[in-house]
Amino acid sequence: MAEQPEQQSSGGPVPGTKPVHVGRRTVLGILGLAAVGIAVGAKVDNALGGVSSAVSNAIGVPLPGDADFRYYTITGSYPVIPAATYELTVEGMVREPLRLSLADLRSMKRTALVHQFQCVTGWVVPDVHWEGVLLSDLLERAGTAPEATALRFFSADGAYTESLTLSQAHRPDILVADKMLGTNVTADHGGPVRLYVAPMYGYKSIKWLNRIEVTNVVVPGYWEDNGYPVNAWIGGSAPVSVVP
C-alpha cells in the first residue's frame, strides 16, 4: 500500500493510470458553444426560425430559435373582452374626449404595416402583419391641448400601463391595432385592441388597451417601474420611420 501514487489521495481515477481531464473539457466545450450561440444566435434565428416554428407548432412547445410569440400577462388571468362591448376612451388634455366602440374605431382611416415584434429580452417575431388606426389620427380627432406633452395608456387588465411622449406618438409607425397576424387581435395577444409601437421593444405595445389619457407628464409604465427603459427604442436610439 505504500506504493500508492499520490493522485489517489487527491481524488481521481484508479491508481496507475494517467487521468484524462474530461470534466474540464466538457465545461469548456459547453461554455464555448454558449459563447458562439450568443454571438451568432440572431443569425441562426433568421436562418432556422421557419423550420423551428413549424416543429414548435406541431408539438405545441416553443423551440429555441423559433419565430413565434411568447404570451405575457402580468395579472393572474387576462381580460377576455367581447367585441360588442369593447370601448376605447381618449381623454385628459383634449378638445373632444372620445368614447369609441370597435365599430367606431374601424370606421376611421385604416393603416396597415408589416414589421417585426421585438422583445427586449431578445425573442423576435419577424414580418408580423398589423392593421388598425394610426395613433396620430386618433389624437388628431380628439384634438390635443397645446400644453399636452405626453400620453398614458391603460389596460383592461387593471395593472398594465404604458407611456409615450406626444412627439413619439405622432410617428407614422404607431398603431392602435385591432388586427394582427391577418386576423382580429385575439384575447391572448391583447385584443380586441392593443397598441403596436413598431420602433420600440414589445412591452411598449400595451395589450387590452382601453384608455388613453393625454397629459403633460410622462408617467413610467408597468415594465419601466420594473427597470426597463422608458424610451424603449430598439437598438437604443430612435430610427426613422420603420414603414417605407
Added chain:
Amino acid sequence: MSSDTQLARFDLVERLVHWSTAIMMLTLIVTGAILYLPALALRVGHRGLIENIHVITGLSLLGPLVLGVVGPWRKRLIKDLRRFDRWGASDFDWFKSSARRSGLPRDKFNGGQKIEAAFLGAAMVAALVTGVIMRFAPSSWITWATGATLVHDALFFAIAAAVIAHISFALSRPDQLVSMVNGRISRAWAKAHAGAWLSEVEVSEVEVSEVEVS
C-alpha cells in the same frame, strides 16, 4: 472492518451545497417553464413577479457552491469536484453495456455522474451569463440578447432533462440518495460500486490508525 460499516461519503458542506442548489434549481425550472411555455404563461400570469423570482434565484444559484469552495471547510468538496474532472478507464467503462464492462474498480463517482456534474456546472454558468444579458444588457445589445435567448431557451431543455435524469437515478438508487441526506454509505456499497474509492478510504484509515498508534 466488517462490510456493513458506514463510510463518510459527503460532509455537511457538500450536503448543504447540494440541497440549497437543488432547491434553487427546481425553483428556476418551474419559474422558467412558466415564463417560457405559452400555455403555462397564460394560465399562471403574474409575469412581473415570476420574472423577479426567476432572476433573483438565478443570480443566487452559484452562491452556495462559491461559498463552499472559498472557506476553510472546502477540503472535501474541492477533492470531490476534482474527481469530476479526472477520468480513468473505469469511468469510460461506465458508458458500455454491462456485458462489455471490464469490471475495473471505480472512483467515488461513476462516468455518468461525472459527466452530469460537469454538464450541470457548465450549464449553470452559461445560463447565468445569458440570463444576465437578457435581463440587464443595454438596449443596443439586442442582437446579443437574441443570441442569449436562443442559448438560454436551449439550456432550459438540456438542464431540465439532466435534472430529471438525476432525480430518477437518485430515486432508483436509495442508498446513494440517503447518503446525500445523512452523509454515509455502506462499505458493501463501496465495495460493489466504488472499489477505487474504497481503497483510497482504507489507505487513509490505515494512516489514521498509524497516527493513533504513534
